[in-house]
Amino acid sequence: MSAQLQPQASYRPMHPGDLAAVADLEKSLYPFPWSLGNFRDSLDAGYDCWVACDGERVIGYAILMVALDEAHLLNFAVASGWQNRGIGRDFLAFILGVARGAKVEMVYLEVRPSNLAARHLYRKAGFQQIAIRPSYYPAQGGREDALFLGITL
């Protein structure tokens, strides 16, 4: 019998002091990253911005924009050195719990068709494909479609 790896992260609201660490992580994870200013704007706008931490160290983040009974998961990531340990699954469940607590009934997000890890994670969490947004993302040498997913809470 193999031992199950348990998620090791704790979660807390993102603070302005986290912005540099979050933007650094973002740069390390995406070829077309959000800027530090994009994260600051999200904080300033009052979006639900959360970090996953190992002790003091930020190892993941999530940006959830809530509008009445709907929410949009604008960004969600786990540091590459911490991936494949169940943290993404646990963090996503936590974020969906935050949404439920805010009386959200539907959560939406976009994901690249090429992002197999994220697609797997979202499908297992119960997200379903609603539509395809053509040429939504910047990509090397052109644009990439987005899969538009949603989950009813």
Ligand SMILES: CC(C)(COP(=O)(O)OP(=O)(O)OC[C@H]1O[C@@H](n2cnc3c(N)ncnc32)[C@H](O)[C@@H]1OP(=O)(O)O)[C@@H](O)C(=O)NCCC(=O)NCCS
């Ligand atoms: C997507 C992401 C958040 C997943 O985080 P994670 O901590 O590695 O996720 P978990 O360890 O909880 O794994 C979740 C599931 O995905 C699976 N998975 C991981 N990498 C995979 C891959 N390359 N292809 C297919 N499945 C994969 C895991 O096996 C696990 O499946 P299981 O529940 O059936 O065992 C992480 O890969 C990431 O931050 N990627 C870069 C940023 C990003 O793309 N964010 C999403 C934008 S929409």
